[in-house]
């Protein structure tokens with residue numbers, strides 16, 4: 001009985017870890033989507049200092065894709081030191 005409970009607890013813990021690892025937030029801009037993975041963010045604020053019209057940590061939602069051009073956003077996302085930010089590009093067939 002105890003070993004069954006321990007096995008169940010391990011299973012639940014694994015499922016929680018998997019769920020957390022997959023947590024992402026998406027912010028669409030034209031044919032790209034800015035993806036933010038909170039678990040990877042080290043809160044360096046490089047994004048907010050580099051492009052404060054888009055990355056606003058004190059607001060919700062904290063990313064405003066309308067605050068800059070697509071190229072400016074992509075350029076800033078590439079500077080994220082932890083890769084918490086990334087870009088998904090939509091293919092023409094997906095639009």
Ligand code: SF4
Pocket residue numbers: 040041042043044045046047048079080081082083084085
């Ligand atoms: S630059 Fe990346 S790691 Fe730093 S605060 Fe922004 S999202 Fe988080």
